[in-house]
Amino acid sequence: MSKSPLARIAGTGLFTPSQSISNEELVEAYNAWVDKWNAANPDEEPKQHSSAEFIEKASGIKARFVLNKDGILDTDRMRPSLPQRTNDELSIMAEMGVTAARDAMKAADLQPADIDAVICAASNMQRAYPAMAVEIQNALGIDGYGFDMNVACASAAFGIQNAVGLIATGARRVLMVNPEICSAHLNFRDRDAHFIFGDVSTAVIVERAEGEPGPDSWEIIDTRLKTVFSNNIRNNFGFLNHTSDELDISAPDTDKLFKQEGRKVFKDVVPMVAELISGHLADNEIDPTTLKRMWLHQANLSMNQFIARKVLGRDASEEEAPVVLDTYANTSSSGSMIAFHRHREGIDIGEIGVISGFGAGYSAGSVIVRRAA
Numbered sequence: 001m002s003k004s005p006l007a008r009i010a011g012t013g014l015f016t017p018s019q020s021i022s023n024e025e026l027v028e029a030y031n032a033w034v035d036k037w038n039a040a041n042p043d044e045e046p047k048q049h050s051s052a053e054f055i056e057k058a059s060g061i062k063a064r065f066v067l068n069k070d071g072i073l074d075t076d077r078m079r080p081s082l083p084q085r086t087n088d089e090l091s092i093m094a095e096m097g098v099t100a101a102r103d104a105m106k107a108a109d110l111q112p113a114d115i116d117a118v119i120c121a122a123s124n125m126q127r128a129y130p131a132m133a134v135e136i137q138n139a140l141g142i143d144g145y146g147f148d149m150n151v152a153c154a155s156a157a158f159g160i161q162n163a164v165g166l167i168a169t170g171a172r173r174v175l176m177v178n179p180e181i182c183s184a185h186l187n188f189r190d191r192d193a194h195f196i197f198g199d200v201s202t203a204v205i206v207e208r209a210e211g212e213p214g215p216d217s218w219e220i221i222d223t224r225l226k227t228v229f230s231n232n233i234r235n236n237f238g239f240l241n242h243t244s245d246e247l248d249i250s251a252p253d254t255d256k257l258f259k260q261e262g263r264k265v266f267k268d269v270v271p272m273v274a275e276l277i278s279g280h281l282a283d284n285e286i287d288p289t290t291l292k293r294m295w296l297h298q299a300n301l302s303m304n305q306f307i308a309r310k311v312l313g314r315d316a317s318e319e320e321a322p323v324v325l326d327t328y329a330n331t332s333s334s335g336s337m338i339a340f341h342r343h344r345e346g347i348d349i350g351e352i353g354v355i356s357g358f359g360a361g362y363s364a365g366s367v368i369v370r371r372a373a
């Protein structure tokens with residue numbers, strides 16, 4: 001634990017859409033769609049209604065922020081309506097990232113000239129190229145370079161490790177953004193999953209740990225990543241769809257949108273993440289009982305309670321393992337970063353916490369941080 005950290009978090013930012021959908025609103029629309037579908041398909045096995053009580057009990061989610069509510073709740077559409085912008089306009093994913101990035105730069109009192117690189121780390125990119133990170137870099141007026149990376153819900157933890165790597169190779173500061181438009185890859189006709197996701201963007205600035213730390217700085221003590229292949233969370237949308245004749249994203253059971261075996265994911269990922277964090281702490285000679293906070297990926301409340309219990313050896317309080325999924329739902333890579341952004345008060349200088357994202361791949365990352373100022 002004595003090695004001196006190469007990098008620190010200098011500030012974080014958040015963009016939250018202005019529109020939100022409650023479980024009740026979502027279920028009302030889903031059930032109306034089911035009634036229509038069942039009436040139109042009398043020879044098929046009838047689809048079952050969804051339930052707001054089930055959603056909250058099974059996941060802890062009460063509502064989700066989205067970029068466009070009307071399109072999702074329109075039973076003839078069941079997907080957000082996000083009109084295409086011209087190539088001369090800032091694209092929507094870049095706009096979210098830029099808003100969160102400006103928030104982070106303001107918090108850290110930094111200017112574009114202070115930053116050397118931009119990483120856009122998210123579950124889905126709006127297009128193949130140019131990279132979202134390069135568009136965000138341009139919109140902010142940052143010199144240097146940018147690139148995109150995707151490791152699903154673990155993207156932010158992987159992004160932080162990569163930012164530290166860029167610092168090791170000479171960058172002074174790296175802006176890492178996570179714009180997640182999860183409502184665009186969610187199948188709102190799938191009862192098992194229609195409630196899972198929300199839209200948001202987070203941003204974090206990672207800087208070389210030299211000189212006086214800013215007023216809200218967090219040393220990155222160490223990072224650790226892990227991936228294990230699994231088909232239990234999968235989305236087959238991609239550029240090769242164009243070469244086959246099977247693309248129908250309006251089908252209720254399409255595999256060109258998010259699909260998961262939720263129970264299996266839960267069972268596989270809880271031990272994987274608990275082991276990753278526990279081993280990571282042990283190798284850094286950190287006693288888990290001294291951990292002040294765990295900013296975990298926000299997919300499922302009981303999943304987080306299990307992971308925190310395994311790491312700490314006892315139940316974690318809500319202060320120790322903050323929850324944002326009740327109002328944000330699962331925001332993929334942004335979840336752990338929203339928790340870190342909003343719930344890092346009450347930790348003294350020198351005290352330690354862990355940021356951890358996990359999800360499809362499977363993929364998981366652990367970032368041990370210590371309050372520096």
Ligand code: COA
Nearest residue numbers: 050051054058059153191192262263265266299300359360
């Ligand atoms: N409304 C009402 N009932 C529903 C429902 C809905 N929307 N969706 C499923 N059900 C029913 C199922 O039909 C099943 O009924 P049965 O017992 O009669 O067969 C029952 O509820 C349990 O379904 P199941 O899918 O096993 O629920 P679950 O307890 O596993 O909870 C998740 C579902 C998705 C909330 C949960 O599995 C989860 O969060 N897993 C981890 C997800 C995760 O971390 N993903 C990472 C993605 S980045």
